[in-house]
Amino acid sequence: MTTSDSRKHFPAPNALEHPELVAYRAEFPILQRKTYLNSCSLGALSTRSMQGIATFMEMWNDWGAHAWYEIWLGEIAKTREKFASLIGAQLHEVAIAPNVSTALTSIATALDYSKRNKVIMADMDFPTLAYQWLVKERLGIESQFVSSPDRIHTPPELFEDVVDDRTALVATSRVFYTSGYIQDVRAVADIAHKHGAYILIDDYQGTGQIPMDVVGMDIDFLVTGTLKWLMGGPGLALVYIREGLIPHLLPTTSGWFGHREQFQFKTREFEFRDDAARIEMGTPSIPSIYAANGGLDIIKEISVESICERTRYLTNDLIARARENGWPVHAPQEPERRSSIVMLGLERPDEIVKGLVARNIITDYRPGLLRVSPYFYNTIEENAIVIDAISEILASRK
Ligand SMILES: Cc1ncc(COP(=O)(O)O)c(C=O)c1O
Numbered sequence: 001m002t003t004s005d006s007r008k009h010f011p012a013p014n015a016l017e018h019p020e021l022v023a024y025r026a027e028f029p030i031l032q033r034k035t036y037l038n039s040c041s042l043g044a045l046s047t048r049s050m051q052g053i054a055t056f057m058e059m060w061n062d063w064g065a066h067a068w069y070e071i072w073l074g075e076i077a078k079t080r081e082k083f084a085s086l087i088g089a090q091l092h093e094v095a096i097a098p099n100v101s102t103a104l105t106s107i108a109t110a111l112d113y114s115k116r117n118k119v120i121m122a123d124m125d126f127p128t129l130a131y132q133w134l135v136k137e138r139l140g141i142e143s144q145f146v147s148s149p150d151r152i153h154t155p156p157e158l159f160e161d162v163v164d165d166r167t168a169l170v171a172t173s174r175v176f177y178t179s180g181y182i183q184d185v186r187a188v189a190d191i192a193h194k195h196g197a198y199i200l201i202d203d204y205q206g207t208g209q210i211p212m213d214v215v216g217m218d219i220d221f222l223v224t225g226t227l228k229w230l231m232g233g234p235g236l237a238l239v240y241i242r243e244g245l246i247p248h249l250l251p252t253t254s255g256w257f258g259h260r261e262q263f264q265f266k267t268r269e270f271e272f273r274d275d276a277a278r279i280e281m282g283t284p285s286i287p288s289i290y291a292a293n294g295g296l297d298i299i300k301e302i303s304v305e306s307i308c309e310r311t312r313y314l315t316n317d318l319i320a321r322a323r324e325n326g327w328p329v330h331a332p333q334e335p336e337r338r339s340s341i342v343m344l345g346l347e348r349p350d351e352i353v354k355g356l357v358a359r360n361i362i363t364d365y366r367p368g369l370l371r372v373s374p375y376f377y378n379t380i381e382e383n384a385i386v387i388d389a390i391s392e393i394l395a396s397r398k
Contacts, residue, residue, distance in 0.1 A: 018310045021302060021376045028377055035361040035382045040177070040205060040341045040373035043231030049294030056290045072286050079289050082296040083238045086304065087203075087222065088213040090243060092275035096284055097237040100204055103223045104132040106279035107200065107241075110251040113141050116168035116197065122146045122154045122183075124176040129202050133171070146172075152179040153332055156187035167197040174212075175205035178366055180315075180341030180373075181332045182210060189218040198245075204228060207238070208295075209311055209340055209375070211304045214240050221245075226288065229340075229375070231295030235288030241276040255281030307376045311340035314374040314383060318342050321387045330369055343369040346394070355393040361386055 025031045028044040036044055059067040076096065084094045097103035119133040123145040133143045146158045153176070163170060170192040174185050185201055192199040200221035206212060208229030214222055222240040226232025241249060250272065256262050257280040260271040272278040299307065315338055322329050328345030332338050346352060349365035356363050363386065364371045372386060 017380075018306070018313075018376070021306065021310050022379060024298065024302070025377050025379075027298070031377060033360070035359075035385050037372045037374055037378060037382065037386055038362045038364050039231075039375040040180075040228055040371070041364050042233075043208075043228050043295060043375065044377065045233065045291075046231060046294050046298060048297060049232065049291040052290030052294045053287050056287050072289070075286070075289050075293065076284060079236075079238075079292055079296065082293065082300060084240075086212065086296070086300065087207065087240055088215055089240045093214075093240055093243050093246070095239040095241065095276040095279050096289075097223075097239060097280065098235060098285065100202065100223045100225050100237045101128045101132070102281070103237045103239045103279070104129065104200075106251040106253050106281075107221050107223075107239075107249075108132050108136065109253050110249045110279070111168050111198070113139070113168055116166050118142045118144055118164070118167045120144050120146065120159065120162050120167055120170045120172075120192075120197075122148065122172045122176075124148045124151065124154055124178060124181075125171075125173050126177050126202060126204065129171055129173070141168075148176075152176075152330060153181040153337065154183065156184050156191065159188050159191045163191050163195050163197060165195055167192070167195055169198045169200055171200040171202070173202045173205060175203075175210065175339045175341070177205050177341070178369065179330055179332065179343060180205075180339040182206070182337050182339050185217045185219065189220075193218065205339065205341065208299050208304065208307070210308050214242070226292040226295060230292065230299060232292030233288060233295075235285040236292050239276065239279065241279070246274070246276055246278065249278065251279055253279075253281065257281055257283070302376065310376045311374060312338070314378055314380070315340050315342055317380055318372060318374065318383045318387070321383060325387065325391060327390075340373050340375060342372045342374075344372065344390075346370050346390070352390060352393050356386070356389055359389050361389055 027046045030036050030044050059071055080091060080094050084091050117140050121130050133141055144162050146154055146162060148154045175182050189199040198220040201219050203222050203224040207224040220242045225237040227234050258273055258278045260273045319329050319331055319342060322344055330343035330345050349370040352370050353363055353365050
């Protein structure tokens with residue numbers, strides 16, 4: 001297949017080609033130089049985020065520490081607002097952290113395991129989620145994993161088999177990072193709640209690319225970050241804590257940003273803030289905040305619904321092309337459960353990634369699988385380019 005055949009798979013009417021989304025390519029300089037298909041690892045850098053970081057430096061240079069109060073704390077407040085509206089949360093239900101692992105630590109130390117010492121996860125979850133509770137084994141906390149039957153998906157019913165009245169928490173991802181499978185979060189939440197357990201969702205691979213409604217999905221805790229689909233780079237994680245849980249959440253980690261009267265500097269006493277930000281610890285990375293606000297603005301401007309429609313279109317096209325080449329596709333059967341992560345079962349994927357880099361194409365791999373992850377700013381033509389290049393690399397092996 002050549003690039004010129006690129007439209008034959010999904011001869012899309014104009015509406016599906018989303019010209020208004022393709023126009024955003026101009027905001028991502030990397031797309032002019034590379035075929036960039038690795039957004040599930042790191043979203044592309046936009047000129048908006050670049051300008052944001054430049055503004056941060058200007059403020060630092062012009063105002064020094066005086067930039068903290070209104071300007072930088074104001075910028076953090078904007079991040080909170082944008083995130084809250086993106087996931088359907090209220091402002092006092094959101095918090096920030098330097099990364100997901102730190103956010104998980106705060107939540108994990110705040111739970112009461114005295115009567116319920118079990119935490120249930122899926123063996124498809126990103127490891128940092130599991131590590132949080134595995135290291136607490138010596139505190140008597142038992143981690144149990146639901147096993148995926150095919151390393152692609154985990155039927156919600158499997159949680160039913162292990163969640164019981166000793167379960168404190170079900171912690172799992174909305175989107176599995178190695179298959180792109182979108183779990184039925186509401187079904188898993190219902191199972192957890194039926195047994196009096198909480199549900200925590202690691203939404204790092206979902207936020208930005210798939211609509212989120214924390215209330216509709218009945219989520220207790222959600223953690224996510226700006227690195228991937230929010231296009232905000234490293235250094236910032238975002239957290240949701242359901243309103244009713246906040247007053248009871250007393251982590252054994254803390255810092256002055258979580259104090260009710262942060263600027264009273266009361267060394268001898270600690271009182272938690274009333275809102276979800278009680279889990280916050282120390283000084284946040286302000287360049288990350290500026291970068292994140294650039295990405296969040298773009299997402300909100302386009303809408304997650306439109307992003308999702310476009311990425312489905314690109315993902316389905318990519319899968320069709322891979323299948324046409326006879327390559328094993330490690331993706332959910334049901335199109336509605338697919339997200340924008342396409343795993344191809346090709347041998348020595350690390351070598352393929354290198355071969356693609358030499359052709360200016362950025363992808364990634366996980367053990368035994370080549371990972372291609374398009375986003376709204378990618379095109380059908382780029383799908384054709386990567387598929388052609390992979391064919392060429394595979395042909396050169398023969
Ligand atoms: C699903 C998921 N959770 C968490 C992380 C990373 O978490 P942290 O911010 O602690 O590095 C990743 C990163 O790849 C991920 O894919």
